[in-house]
Structure formats: C-alpha cells, structure tokens
Amino acid sequence: MKSRALPVLVMLWAACFAQPSLAATQQVTANIEFADVIQVSTDSDSGGRNLSLPVLITVNNFGSTYFSQSGKVYDKDHDTVKFTGPKDQVMNFLTLAYSDGVSALTPIKSVCSQQGDGGDGCDKLYGSIQSEHGNSAESISTVFLTNLAPSASKNSKLSLFDLCAVYQ
Amino acid sequence: MFTRATTKKILAYASAAAIISSNALAATQSVTANIAFDTPLALTKNLDIEFGVVKAGVTGTHTISTAGTVTDGGSAVWLSGSPHAADITIAGSATQTIDISVGGYTANESATPSNATCDYDGGGSGSCSLSAAAAPGAGKTLLVGVRLTLDGTAVAGDSSTPSFTITVVYS
Numbered sequence: 117m118k119s120r121a122l123p124v125l126v127m128l129w130a131a132c133f134a135q136p137s138l139a140a141t142q143q144v145t146a147n148i149e150f151a152d153v154i155q156v157s158t159d160s161d162s163g164g165r166n167l168s169l170p171v172l173i174t175v176n177n178f179g180s181t182y183f184s185q186s187g188k189v190y191d192k193d194h195d196t197v198k199f200t201g202p203k204d205q206v207m208n209f210l211t212l213a214y215s216d217g218v219s220a221l222t223p224i225k226s227v228c229s230q231q232g233d234g235g236d237g238c239d240k241l242y243g244s245i246q247s248e249h250g251n252s253a254e255s256i257s258t259v260f261l262t263n264l265a266p267s268a269s270k271n272s273k274l275s276l277f278d279l280c281a282v283y284q
Numbered sequence: 285m286f287t288r289a290t291t292k293k294i295l296a297y298a299s300a301a302a303i304i305s306s307n308a309l310a311a312t313q314s315v316t317a318n319i320a321f322d323t324p325l326a327l328t329k330n331l332d333i334e335f336g337v338v339k340a341g342v343t344g345t346h347t348i349s350t351a352g353t354v355t356d357g358g359s360a361v362w363l364s365g366s367p368h369a370a371d372i373t374i375a376g377s378a379t380q381t382i383d384i385s386v387g388g389y390t391a392n393e394s395a396t397p398s399n400a401t402c403d404y405d406g407g408g409s410g411s412c413s414l415s416a417a418a419a420p421g422a423g424k425t426l427l428v429g430v431r432l433t434l435d436g437t438a439v440a441g442d443s444s445t446p447s448f449t450i451t452v453v454y455s
Contacts, residue, residue: 139453140325143388144370145445146333146348146397146430150340150438151363 325376325420325452333430336365343436350403350427360434370428374404374452378421381455386412386428388449395432395444402450403427416455426450 335346335354344358352368376382386400402412405424418424432446 139451140327140374140376141449141451142327142329142372143447143449144329144332144372144400144428144430145447146335146370146395146432148335148346148395148432148444148446149337149365150394150442150444151337151440 322377322380322454323375325374325382325454327450327452328373328375328423329370330373331368331371333370333428334366334368335362335432336367337363338434339363340438340440340442341436343434345431345433347399347431348429350401350409350429352429359436369403372426372428372450373423374420374426375423376420376452377454379419381416381419382414383453383455384412384414384417384426385451386448387451388447390447392446393442393444394435394438395446396435397430397432397446397448399431400448400450401429412450 333348335348338346339361342359342361344356344360346354346356346360346362348354348367348369350369354362354367356362374382384402384404386402389397389400391397400412401409402414403409404414404417404426407417409427409429412428428450430448432444438444
C-alpha cells in the first residue's frame with residue numbers, strides 16, 4: 117500500500133501546490149513628461165471682449181510648441197494677446213489654426229516666420245482668423261499656435277485683429 | 285500410520301484449505317490519481333500608460349482612466365500629447381476563472397502612482413481587485429489606468445516613469 121500511496125500523494129501535492137506557479141505578473145509603467153507653461157494675458161480694452169485666462173503656451177521637449185485654450189465666444193473687435201515667458205522660449209514661428217472640436221486641426225494663417233517681418237522675428241504678429249475662416253458666426257473652440265520653435269530673442273507679443281468667435 | 289488412501293485424502297483437504305484460505309485473505313483497492321491539465325496564464329503588455337506632457341513645477345494629481353482620459357487635480361495642468369491607458373492581453377485557460385490584483389506601486393522622480401483602475405474584457409472600469417473574472421481563453425484585454433501624484437519638483441524637460449505591478453492568478 118505504501119508504494120502505491122506515495123505517488124498518489126505526490127501527485128495530489130503537485131496539483132495543489134503547483135498552482136501558484138501559474139500566476140503571471142506584469143509591470144506597468146506610466147510615462148509622463150513635464151514642460152514649461154507661459155502665461156498669456158490679453159487686452160480687454162473695449163467691447164466687452166475678453167479671453168478666458170490664463171491662456172497657456174506650452175513649450176515641450178520636442179521643439180513643437182502651441183497654446184490652446186477654451187473660452188468665450190466674443191464679438192469681432194480688436195484684441196491683443198501678450199506673450200511673456202523665459203527669454204529662451206519665445207516664439208519665432210507661428211501658425212494660427214483652429215479646431216471646432218470635431219474637425220481636424222485646420223491651419224488658418226501663418227502669421228510669422230523666421231524669414232518674415234523684416235528680420236524682426238515675431239516681436240509683433242498680426243493675423244485675422246475671421247477673414248481667413250470666412251464665417252463670423254462659427255464658433256471656434258480652440259485656437260492653436262503651432263510650429264513654435266524656441267528662440268533666444270526677446271519676449272514676443274502677438275496681436276490678433278478681427279478675432280471673431282475664437283473661444284467658446 | 286495412515287494408509288495410502290488416507291494420506292491422499294489428508295493432502296487433498298490440506299491443499300483445498302490452503303487455496304480457500306488464501307483467496308479469503310486477498311483484498312484489492314482501486315486508487316484513482318486525479319490530475320487536471322490547464323494552460324498557464326500569460327500576460328502580454330501591448331501598451332504602457334502614456335500621460336503626455338504636463339505642466340512642470342506644480343503639485344497635484346493627474347488621473348488617467350481606462351478609456352485614456354486625463355483629469356487634473358490640485359494645481360496640475362495637463363498640456364498636450366496622446367494619452368492612453370495600459371493595454372494588457374491575458375491568455376490562459378478557457379474554463380478557469382482568474383483573480384486580478386495590483387500592487388508594487390513605485391514612485392519615480394516626482395510622480396507617485398496609486399489607485400489603479402482596471403477594465404477587464406470590456407466589463408467596465410473599476411477596482412483592480414477582481415475575483416473570479418471570466419476565463420481568459422485565447423486572450424482577453426485588460427485596460428489599466430492610474431493616478432499620479434506630483435510633488436512639484438519636476439522642471440521642464442524632466443520625464444518620469446513610475447510603475448506598478450498587475451498580478452493574475454487562477455481563482
């Protein structure tokens with residue numbers, strides 16, 4: 117009996133205690149990157165126009181920089197967005213684009229480039245979203261400034277004229 | 285002395301008794317050895333968690349759901365990127381249920397993970413402590429989100445890779 121029982125016990129033991137070896141583990145890594153944020157303020161000199169603040173300028177590690185901000189829709193008038201930030205992170209190439217929250221990002225107008233502005237860089241930038249987009253009634257939820265490359269020049273200012281229905 | 289005939293009788297009876305008594309003492313018992321065969325569990329990580337780019341130098345939390353949506357807490361500000369949850373394929377037995385657990389939260393640089401959430405086989409997001417979940421069979425998807433708590437010491441250009449461990453066993 118002993119000679120028969122022993123293998124049986126071994127098999128029962130194996131069945132019971134071998135199960136933990138079937139456990140599987142997997143390490144999960146959460147990747148996150150950190151970037152500077154430049155605060156942007158706006159003029160609110162007339163017409164009840166104002167941007168919801170703060171508007172964010174993002175300077176990430178890859179040289180592609182943009183800001184995006186949701187805010188109110190406001191009427192057609194002049195407004196000015198002032199960019200301030202570290203000297204080595206001002207922008208010298210801007211492209212205005214919009215997204216209505218559904219469509220893909222649509223470039224509207226390049227308002228400055230390294231080759232433009234008579235060598236002044238982007239000390240002052242001008243653009244008209246409404247005239248380029250052609251529909252003053254359309255609500256644009258987010259405005260992006262894209263393709264911003266770090267520059268060692270002075271702080272930049274961006275003036276947006278006839279900015280219409282940019283923020284909702 | 286016995287006659288020859290008597291001797292033969294005695295031997296015959298003795299032989300019969302030996303045979304009969306021998307059969308009466310024998311006993312047999314069938315012993316069954318039960319053993320079950322199954323498929324070892326296998327976890328295949330298809331994607332780690334990706335938060336994207338967030339504001340440096342602030343305290344707060346970023347929580348990414350199993351659907352890949354990032355929500356901010358405190359002073360934390362999510363900025364850009366294409367965030368997504370972790371995606372793990374669990375394969376194993378087609379009949380045996382599984383238990384899922386999470387642990388081993390390990391901080392890295394300025395970010396500390398906690399409160400992982402799991403969505404196994406499209407059953408909805410919830411705790412990562414699952415018992416008797418459906419047998420994985422050839423492969424079922426486990427989506428994993430997590431919360432990161434930032435201590436505010438990160439500077440622009442930093443990156444962080446906090447981690448934790450998902451464990452799956454048969455129930």
